[in-house]
Amino acid sequence: MAARVVKVPDVGEGIAEVEVVEWHVKPGDEVAEDQALATLMTDKASIEIPSPASGRIAALGGEVGQLLAVGSVLVRFEDAAGEAAGVADRLPAAGGAPADQPPAEPRRPPPPPPPPSAARQSRASARDEAVGTGEAPAAMPRDDRPIASPAVRRRAWELGIELKDVRPSGTAGRIVHADLDAHLARHGRQPPGAPAAVPRSAGAPRDDTEAVPVIGLRRRIAMKMQEAKRRIPHFSYVEEIDVTEVEALRAALNAKWDGQRPRLTLLAFMARAIVLACAEFPHLNARFDDEAGVITRHGAVHLGVATQTAHGLMVPVLRHAEALDLWAIAGEVARLAEASRAGRVTRDELSGSTITLTSLGALGGIASTPVINHPEVAIVGVNRIVERPALRGGLVVPRLAMNLSSSFDHRVIDGIDAARFVQSIRGMLEQPALLFAG
Missing domain, CATH: 4.10.320.10 (E3-binding domain)
Structure with missing residues (x-):
């Protein structure tokens, strides 16, 4: 039989290799046209590669977790039907998975x-x-x-x-x-x-272990975090913010426009404050190419919004946040978060951020030290909101307070500039009318 070959497709953006996350076939399997062959992971997202033709699988191009070069053999067929060139011509086009294949x-x-x-x-x-x-x-x-x-x-x-x-x-x-x-x-x-639940007595000894391969998105996250910490000298700055007024405004606006406009969250107000602060401190809205020694400051604020999914941390990008009002920001953040969690976020929506906002929501803790999204130079972290006593006019009154935990690249951002940037955000959130004056 004449062997045919399906090669690793060129997914664009200069990507030279991909990782095998999962095989959906094995040697000897009869596969149908459009049946999934493998799930591959790029540095941005996972893609599912469909079979361009029917046939029998002769061999696989690598093991799960292995990196394959673009253009190398993905699978070999034992079926003589069809020409090898025809198979190659029907591989996914550059730029991502085929139109009818979702992220894996x-x-x-x-x-x-x-x-x-x-x-x-x-x-x-x-x-x-x-x-x-x-x-x-x-x-x-x-x-x-x-x-x-x-x-x-x-x-x-x-x-x-x-x-x-x-x-x-x-x-x-x-x-x-x-x-x-x-x-x-x-x-x-x-x-x-699926393992059945086994009743255990209190304090029963255990000696079981589990080896969990670090592959796919988890490997990409690990590599990106390691690279960021290795290359960037981080320093963090934590500040407390009184969010009583902005939370009251948020509740009032949601009540007024209930069902007519996207529901506002605190992240929408945070994004708006970051946009205005970046206009005041443009060197914070930047990307640093440390190999070329060039800092690129951006007029557009492409805000990365760190989003936890069942598959790991993703950072979809809210593009041109500077051109959006509060409701547009809230609607787009909700859309990107849902798309990320459902596996529908696109490669373009996961790249190109100029500054990142991260939040652990109700689990945000008192303070944190977020890792900068390389090659950006700043990341703003939101901790949880708690009710705290505060002095107002000589009286102790309850106020809603929240800490911002932010990290900066000390190679290009001085401590005083980072502090002024965070204080600018603080001022706008404590007096939310300023969010509409810029």
């Missing part, structure tokens, strides 16, 4: 070879609608054919699950393996192979 979801090991795939479904209009609204797709209407890969369909069949009853979380209403697990959980079932 963590999935369980692949099931036995799936049945031949059904005819291709018309998915473009559904995908455009889902991305345009920025909301998680609802459950599929019962008279529509659910969108799912052959592997997901086979697993659903083995579990006795009707796909039309499953609430999808993927792009354009696509059902992924995690949706099957969630469906089982909602109905009080456990996936096959």
Whole structure:
């Protein structure tokens, strides 16, 4: 048989290698056209590579966790049908995954070879609608054919699950393996192979261990954090802010525009304050190329918003925050957070930030030391809001207080400038009318 080769596609942006996060096939498997072959991780996002043709898998190009160069062999086929050039021509175009493939979801090991795939479904209009609204797709209407890969369909069949009853979380209403697990959980079932709860007596000794490979997004996060701490001499600055007034304003605005405008969170006010402070201190809204010795100051504020997802920390970018009002900021932050958690965020939405805002929400603690998002020079961290006693006119009164924990690149940012920057943010949040005067 004439062997055919599927190569690692060029995903653009100068990326030279990708990491194998998960194989969805193994040697000897019969695969159908469009069936997922592998999930690959770039430095920005994960992409699922579909098979450009049907055939039998002869060999895989590497192991899970291995880095593969763009253009190297991903899989080899044993099927003589079709020309090798035709396979290469139908690989994903530069710039990301194919249009009908969402960012990868963590999935369980692949099931036995799936049945031949059904005819291709018309998915473009559904995908455009889902991305345009920025909301998680609802459950599929019962008279529509659910969108799912052959592997997901086979697993659903083995579990006795009707796909039309499953609430999808993927792009354009696509059902992924995690949706099957969630469906089982909602109905009080456990996936096959899930460990049963074993009652243990108090203080019972344990000697079990678990080896967890650091791969995929977790590896990228680890590498990025290590690089940032290795290259950037951080210094942190913590300041307490009285947020009583801004919280009262937020509640009043939400009550006034309930259901008519996006719901405001404190992050929207924080973003607005950062935009105005960056106009006053433009050297904080910058990226430092330490190899070239060049600091690039940006007029646009492309605000990275650190977002925790089930797969790890992502930093989607709120572009041109300087051109958005409070409600536009709130709506876009909510959209980016939902897209990140549902695995629908795009590569472009994960790159190009000029300064970052991070928050641990209600778990924010008293203070923290956030790591700068290299090659930026500043990151602003939000800690939790607590009620504290304060003196006002000689009386002890309750006030809402919050700490800002921010980090700066000491190579290019002096301590006095960092302090003035944070104090500018503090002044606007304590007197929120200033947020509308800039």
